[in-house]
Amino acid sequence: MNINKAKKSGKGLYIVAFFLILSLVLNGVLYKNLYAKEAVSSNKFNKELKEKETNIKVLQSEIQGLQDEIKSLDPQERKELSKTELEQQEAFKTIANEFITDYLTYSTNTINERREKLTPITTAELLNQVAPESTDNDPSQLSSDPTFSAKVSNVILYISGFDSSTDQTKIIGDVTYKTQGTEGKTTEHSLVEMELIKDKKGQIKVNSYTYYPIN
Numbered sequence: 001m002n003i004n005k006a007k008k009s010g011k012g013l014y015i016v017a018f019f020l021i022l023s024l025v026l027n028g029v030l031y032k033n034l035y036a037k038e039a040v041s042s043n044k045f046n047k048e049l050k051e052k053e054t055n056i057k058v059l060q061s062e063i064q065g066l067q068d069e070i071k072s073l074d075p076q077e078r079k080e081l082s083k084t085e086l087e088q089q090e091a092f093k094t095i096a097n098e099f100i101t102d103y104l105t106y107s108t109n110t111i112n113e114r115r116e117k118l119t120p121i122t123t124a125e126l127l128n129q130v131a132p133e134s135t136d137n138d139p140s141q142l143s144s145d146p147t148f149s150a151k152v153s154n155v156i157l158y159i160s161g162f163d164s165s166t167d168q169t170k171i172i173g174d175v176t177y178k179t180q181g182t183e184g185k186t187t188e189h190s191l192v193e194m195e196l197i198k199d200k201k202g203q204i205k206v207n208s209y210t211y212y213p214i215n
Helices: 002-072 075-080 083-104 111-121 124-130
Strands: 149-160 168-181 184-198 204-213
Touching: 002 184, 002 204, 083 111, 083 149, 083 168, 083 184, 083 204, 111 124, 111 204, 124 204
Parallel strands: none
Antiparallel strands: 149 168, 168 184, 184 204
């Protein structure tokens, strides 16, 4: 009788030991998979962060180069710039300034108003990206904070690679804007890289943009 009990007890221990080992193996596999996924996610984030930092440095270097180029021009060289070319540059810069101002200046419930302002100065594809048309009865909100607002306070524009014979150019905007909401007030600094084109009607429009937050 005692021998049978011992046998049953031994079998029970084997079963318990088996499930413990199985549990350890499964937990090990699960941990390994979670660790692998976390590592991939972390690597992807670090890669994207490095790419953004590199792009910001490139743009800042390009801005510095443009500033140095402007400073290097003597008064006579500046006079030799054709009035037509200067007017064209100013026309492109005006649209770029309007885009930055209208895109980054808004309050929580003004998405439809913002879309109206951006419509004449952006291509249809870009417009649907930066200010999609509202489909709800209640205008889409830009923020879950009902008191949120943002306003551009300063824009410095740099034209890169302008050629009067082409219908497109790149402009870099050094932008400062202020935000306000339930969490208080903040001042944001960013670089905005834009490509502008002239359409078939001769109207200048922003075709694409990339936003790089600096702080």
